[in-house]
Amino acid sequence: MDIRTLCLGILSLGNATGYEIKKLVGEGSFSFFSEASYGSIYPALTKLTEEGLIECKEKVQSKRPDKKIYSLSDAGRKVLEHSLQSAPKPDKNKSEFLAALLFAEAVAPDRIPDLIDERIAHHDHQIKQLSDMRNQEDGKASLFVLEYGLAVQKAARDYLSNGKNRFNG
C-alpha cells in the first residue's frame, strides 16, 4: 500500500492533521503494521488535496503553524473503495532480531540467550501496550485488527519462552 492510500484510509476513519497521521502510524493502533515519515506524509497530503481526493481546512493558530485539518472527499472515498477491491500485497516483515539470532550462531553464540531474553521482555511490553489499547478501540474491525496483533505477539512470546532452553546447553 502506498502512502497515498494509507492517508485516504486513515482519513476515512476521521479527519486528521499530518502530525496526527504520523502519530497514528508510528505509535497508535496502526503502529504494528504500518510506518511512514513526515517526508512522505506531507507531500502526499498536498498532492491528494491538489487532486481533490481530500480537502483541507486551515485552522489559524497564533503562536504555532496553522493547523491543516484534512478530510476525505467523495471522490477520495471512491478511489479508496476501488483500491480495496484488489488483493492486498503480501506483508513485509523486517526483523533484526531474527537476523541477529541467525548470524550470532557462527560469530557470537554466547549472545543468543541474552538476545532471546531481551526479546521476550520486548514482547511482554508490546502485549501490555496492545492490551491497554483494547479498551479504547471502538469499531469492530479495529478491535479485530488489534487482537490479531495481540495473538501474534503472544504466539511469538510463547515460542521463545518454550524454546530458549535449546541454546542453554
Next chain:
Amino acid sequence: MDIRTLCLGILSLGNATGYEIKKLVGEGSFSFFSEASYGSIYPALTKLTEEGLIECKEKVQSKRPDKKIYSLSDAGRKVLEHSLQSAPKPDKNKSEFLAALLFAEAVAPDRIPDLIDERIAHHDHQIKQLSDMRNQEDGKASLFVLEYGLAVQKAARDYLSNGKNRFNG
C-alpha cells in the same frame, strides 16, 4: 539492520554471489523477515569489498557474466561480531491486509469476509512452504528461526479462522 550488515551476516554462513544473496532474502528461509533489492545489494558488496570486509573471487564463465563469489574476511567477521553486540532494532511490519481490513469497515464492509478467507489461504500456503523447508535446515539457530516463523503464521491463521464469523452477521 542495514544492507551491509545483512550481507556480512549471510556471508558468515557461507560464500555467495549477489544473485544468491538476493534469492536468499527474497525467497529462501530469510524471506519472512528480510528483503533487499539488487539496487542495494550490488553497491553494498562493492563497497564492502573496497573496505576489505569481504573478499571477491571472480570465476570466469564463458557465456554469461563472470560470477563474483564473495566471502567474509577476518576484518568483516569482527565488524559483524561487533554489530551483533548492540540490541537489535524493533521489527518493522507492514501489512496491507490489516490496513485494508480496517479501512474496509467504513467504505466496503462486504469485502471483509473475502479478505479474511483469502488471507487464511495465504497463511496455509506459507505454513506449507515453511514446513517443507524444515527438513533442509541444518543449524540449530536457523531451525529455531524457521519455527518461529511457523509459530507466528499458525497463530495468525488460527486467529482469523476462529474470529472471522464476527463479520458474518
Next chain:
DNA sequence: AGTTATATATATCGAACTGATAGGTCCATT
C-alpha cells in the same frame, strides 16, 4: 521446429521513502 518461460548473473536508474533536522511555542518536571 519454434515459442515461451524460467534460471543464471551482473548492473543501473528514476521514483519513493526514511531519518534527521529546522523552526518556533507551550507546558510539565526537575
Next chain:
DNA sequence: AATGGACCTATCAGTTCGATATATATAACT
C-alpha cells in the same frame, strides 16, 4: 531556570525499491 517533551509544519540528503537492460542455457509447451 532549565531541560525535555508535546505540538505542528516542512524540507532534504541519503538509502532503498521496483523495474528494467543485457545475455545465455535449459526445460516445457504447441
